[in-house]
Amino acid sequence: MALQFEVVGRFNRARASKLTLPHYVVQTPMFMPVGTQGTIKGLTNSQLEDIGCQIILGNTYHLALRPGAELIDELGGLHKFMNWKRGLLTDSGGFQMVSLLHLADITEEGVTFQSPVDGKPMLLTPEESIQIQNKIGADIIMALDDVVRTTITGPRIEEAMYRTLRWMDRCIAAHKRPDAQNLFGIVQGGLDPVLRDICVRGLVERNLPGYAIGGLAGGEDKDSFWRVVAQCTAALPEDKPRYVMGVGYPLDIVVCSALGADMYDCVYPTRTARFGTALVPEGVLKLKHNAMASDERPIDSTCSCMVCKNYTRAYIHSLVTRDAMGSQLLSYHNLSYMMRLSKDLHMSIVEGRFPEYVRGFLRTQFPKGDVPQWVCNAMEVAGIDISSCCAPVPV
Amino acid sequence: MHVQAAKTVSHILHNCRQSENSYPRSYPPKTLLPFLTPPKTPTLSFRLASAPIKTREPNTNKTKSKVSIQVRLMRFVVTKPSAGAGAAGKARLGALYLGGGGAAPPIETPALVVPTRRGLPSFISRDLLDRLPYPDSLLLHLCPIHFIECPSTRTIKNIGGVHEMVGLQDHFFIASPGDSVESLPEHGGTNKIGAAFETPSGRRLINPKDYMDIISSTRPNLWASLADEVPAWVTEKRNRLSIDRTLKWLDDCLSLDQEKGASTLGAVVGGPNIEHRKKCATEVSMRNVSGFYLGGFGLGESIEERSALLNAVTNILPEEKIRFVSRLGLPEEVLQGVAAGIDLFDSTYIYHLTLGGFALVFPLDILGEAPEALLRNSSNDYTKINLHATIYRKDTSPIVDKCSCYTCQNHTRAYLNHLLNVHEMLAQILLEIHNTHHYLGFFRSIRRALKQEKFELFRERFMESRRVHLMEAVPYS
Numbered sequence: 037m038a039l040q041f042e043v044v045g046r047f048n049r050a051r052a053s054k055l056t057l058p059h060y061v062v063q064t065p066m067f068m069p070v071g072t073q074g075t076i077k078g079l080t081n082s083q084l085e086d087i088g089c090q091i092i093l094g095n096t097y098h099l100a101l102r103p104g105a106e107l108i109d110e111l112g113g114l115h116k117f118m119n120w121k122r123g124l125l126t127d128s129g130g131f132q133m134v135s136l137l138h139l140a141d142i143t144e145e146g147v148t149f150q151s152p153v154d155g156k157p158m159l160l161t162p163e164e165s166i167q168i169q170n171k172i173g174a175d176i177i178m179a180l181d182d183v184v185r186t187t188i189t190g191p192r193i194e195e196a197m198y199r200t201l202r203w204m205d206r207c208i209a210a211h212k213r214p215d216a217q218n219l220f221g222i223v224q225g226g227l228d229p230v231l232r233d234i235c236v237r238g239l240v241e242r243n244l245p246g247y248a249i250g251g252l253a254g255g256e257d258k259d260s261f262w263r264v265v266a267q268c269t270a271a272l273p274e275d276k277p278r279y280v281m282g283v284g285y286p287l288d289i290v291v292c293s294a295l296g297a298d299m300y301d302c303v304y305p306t307r308t309a310r311f312g313t314a315l316v317p318e319g320v321l322k323l324k325h326n327a328m329a330s331d332e333r334p335i336d337s338t339c340s341c342m343v344c345k346n347y348t349r350a351y352i353h354s355l356v357t358r359d360a361m362g363s364q365l366l367s368y369h370n371l372s373y374m375m376r377l378s379k380d381l382h383m384s385i386v387e388g389r390f391p392e393y394v395r396g397f398l399r400t401q402f403p404k405g406d407v408p409q410w411v412c413n414a415m416e417v418a419g420i421d422i423s424s425c426c427a428p429v430p431v
Numbered sequence: 432m433h434v435q436a437a438k439t440v441s442h443i444l445h446n447c448r449q450s451e452n453s454y455p456r457s458y459p460p461k462t463l464l465p466f467l468t469p470p471k472t473p474t475l476s477f478r479l480a481s482a483p484i485k486t487r488e489p490n491t492n493k494t495k496s497k498v499s500i501q502v503r504l505m506r507f508v509v510t511k512p513s514a515g516a517g518a519a520g521k522a523r524l525g526a527l528y529l530g531g532g533g534a535a536p537p538i539e540t541p542a543l544v545v546p547t548r549r550g551l552p553s554f555i556s557r558d559l560l561d562r563l564p565y566p567d568s569l570l571l572h573l574c575p576i577h578f579i580e581c582p583s584t585r586t587i588k589n590i591g592g593v594h595e596m597v598g599l600q601d602h603f604f605i606a607s608p609g610d611s612v613e614s615l616p617e618h619g620g621t622n623k624i625g626a627a628f629e630t631p632s633g634r635r636l637i638n639p640k641d642y643m644d645i646i647s648s649t650r651p652n653l654w655a656s657l658a659d660e661v662p663a664w665v666t667e668k669r670n671r672l673s674i675d676r677t678l679k680w681l682d683d684c685l686s687l688d689q690e691k692g693a694s695t696l697g698a699v700v701g702g703p704n705i706e707h708r709k710k711c712a713t714e715v716s717m718r719n720v721s722g723f724y725l726g727g728f729g730l731g732e733s734i735e736e737r738s739a740l741l742n743a744v745t746n747i748l749p750e751e752k753i754r755f756v757s758r759l760g761l762p763e764e765v766l767q768g769v770a771a772g773i774d775l776f777d778s779t780y781i782y783h784l785t786l787g788g789f790a791l792v793f794p795l796d797i798l799g800e801a802p803e804a805l806l807r808n809s810s811n812d813y814t815k816i817n818l819h820a821t822i823y824r825k826d827t828s829p830i831v832d833k834c835s836c837y838t839c840q841n842h843t844r845a846y847l848n849h850l851l852n853v854h855e856m857l858a859q860i861l862l863e864i865h866n867t868h869h870y871l872g873f874f875r876s877i878r879r880a881l882k883q884e885k886f887e888l889f890r891e892r893f894m895e896s897r898r899v900h901l902m903e904a905v906p907y908s
């Protein structure tokens with residue numbers, strides 16, 4: 037175990053913590069931007085530090101292809117290769133293989149698929165995934181899990197869940213650097229509470245440094261989504277970090293934090309920036325819209341990032357989809373927004389005003405009081421009263 | 432009182448000239464500071480101590496402030512007039528001051544005007560721009576054609592001009608029509624109504640009034656008048672027409688100019704015809720402009736005939752006013768322009784290098800190194816390296832050893848090689864930073880050579896080192 041997890045504030049299930057990793061001390065709740073190929077698209081390390089990023093993700097699958105795990109190892113690990121001084125997390129490569137490759141075939145041994153580079157068949161086993169992640173050298177590494185989409189039903193989900201546990205043992209056995217890298221297990225089981233429960237218990241037995249809730253963020257309905265998160269956070273140990281994979285919508289992050297999750301990752305903020313969409317407290321702002329061409333306000337008047345302090349919507353509108361600078365500036369703002377969200381969540385819990393913060397957040401996103409039902413359900417379980425945010429239901 | 436001050440200054444200058452390295456660190460001496468305000472008329476000239484490369488404090492949270500027209504005006508001073516004789520006879524040193532006094536140091540010329548798209552460099556955002564050499568990197572190009580579609584001139588005006596709009600209130604913008612990447616002058620489409628440009632959204636025609644609308648709303652520090660720039664192969668008739676049009680449009684622009692030419696660079700065209708060039712230069716010199724934009728270069732004339740054309744123009748132009756040329760981008764072309772008396776260069780050399788994955792590596796201390804050292808085949812002696820090449824896969828050295836740019840201080844050739852191979856935008860950002868830094872360094876070397884009165888030697892050595900490398904048939908670039 038190479039981390040220390042200290043809860044520094046609570047409200048019901050929600051918690052704020054200080055998580056000490058080999059390369060950095062982070063504060064949760066925390067959003068982690070995705071730097072797929074060893075870079076966050078369009079931003080330098082100095083900008084990421086200015087924005088307040090604490091941990092960024094690298095994708096094992098992409099990095100193993102280019103530049104290659106051996107090369108990264110030879111050059112001293114991914115931190116040194118990128119010259120990133122803060123935290124790094126790598127995923128197992130499993131999700132990419134399944135989501136990116138049509139001819140992936142999952143067996144007990146591992147995942148066989150066609151290499152996109154030369155078409156040769158490749159096998160990714162749990163051992164191989166951990167070996168690659170050991171070479172890359174991130175603070176947190178993820179076990180190879182058998183991922184199934186939540187939209188699938190039937191015995192495949194059960195098979196995947198048990199296999200995930202078996203692969204977990206293989207990952208643990210293959211992990212050569214437990215003193216420097218934290219191996220997180222991933223809870224699978226689809227939307228079935230029974231399966232999820234078995235998986236949680238199985239992982240907790242193995243006494244891992246941290247746990248992730250996987251298999252979500254794949255198109256399931258929101259009501260099922262929050263229930264799975266709630267169930268898992270209730271059953272996972274209090275003194276270990278909890279990471280909900282693939283969650284990036286601000287609303288989802290607020291709800292999951294209220295239910296007791298700590299860490300999140302998603303390509304959404306940076307990807308949507310490249311399509312000209314900015315994240316704002318009210319929701320999203322589509323800078324490509326013609327109305328933006330003469331809008332002299334900043335993207336977000338409550339945001340103090342470099343972009344909002346210096347640029348108008350009109351100017352950004354003239355850049356988006358035309359110049360690389362447009363993508364850069366919007367990515368800068370969107371990540372600033374996510375870091376500000378993370379910081380606000382952390383501080384509001386620490387300072388004992390979490391429910392007020394949640395209510396403020398919801399009122400800004402839903403000024404007409406049309407808070408979605410699933411959010412209301414989730415907040416009830418989280419023990420946060422948001423009745424003042426919801427418009428009365430017409431009789 | 433002022434006469435006395437002048438005597439004291441020249442006395443110090445005289446003493447300083449005795450030995451090259453005798454610039455005291457505390458120059459100008461504190462007792463003289465009150466007298467060394469920017470001159471009102473370009474007659475007093477004094478030399479500036481060369482400063483080590485400085486960068487500014489990053490200024491990410493600057494609040495907007497509307498700056499008055501007064502402060503935007505720039506003044507140009509020739510600080511070391513041309514020697515008049517020899518191959519580099521017309522080369523001179525100058526300084527650009529921002530009007531209204533203030534703390535900003537002057538920009539020394541010959542200088543590079545960093546190209547922009549809609550006011551910002553292609554890849555370097557304002558917080559990273561702050562880390563480039565100061566004050567060299569304050570000088571930016573502005574292409575009014577970029578604003579033909581959006582934002583509208585009214586929006587730009589409401590925001591307060593280009594400085595406010597792009598968050599670079601302390602920078603200087605020099606505007607000329609067209610850029611070499613995205614808004615290319617299209618002489619075939621130009622007619623009596625306006626000048627045509629090929630842009631990403633098709634061909635656009637712009638007349639003097641629309642042009643001046645953009646100028647008056649963006650409010651660059653200096654701007655060139657609208658010109659009919661024709662390539663070198665047009666007929667004489669077409670060439671003559673381009674001069675007549677350019678002069679007419681200059682007068683149109685001036686009549687629409689609220690500052691009455693105080694920030695105007697009169698455009699001088701004339702294609703490949705020396706007589707036409709001379710005629711145009713003479714005409715433009717008679718107008719009330721603050722400087723000159725030498726148009727129509729870099730559009731097909733050969734490097735050999737260009738010298739004669741440049742010199743034909745600069746021979747006629749008044750010495751004390753600034754000269755700006757576009758599209759002389761390569762180092763050799765810059766040296767050619769400096770020798771002919773040009774002060775400002777806008778170059779898209781950096782942009783093209785960056786897009787191709789190239790990084791500049793040629794040594795900047797041309798005069799310091801022994802001639803043999805320049806020609807020796809070591810890793811830093813090529814002009815540029817192509818970071819796509821596989822030899823850089825595991826190269827953990829910076830692009831240029833001891834380069835103080837953000838890229839070289841933080842990243843390795845191996846990382847850049849990886850970024851290029853996976854087509855990541857960060858590659859272009861880091862390369863543009865390094866290449867801009869390096870090219871600004873090249874201009875510093877030029878100015879240093881001019882100060883030491885060794886420009887001809889500098890130019891010879893530089894050209895020699897380039898020729899040798901071309902002949903060596905570099906295997907990997």
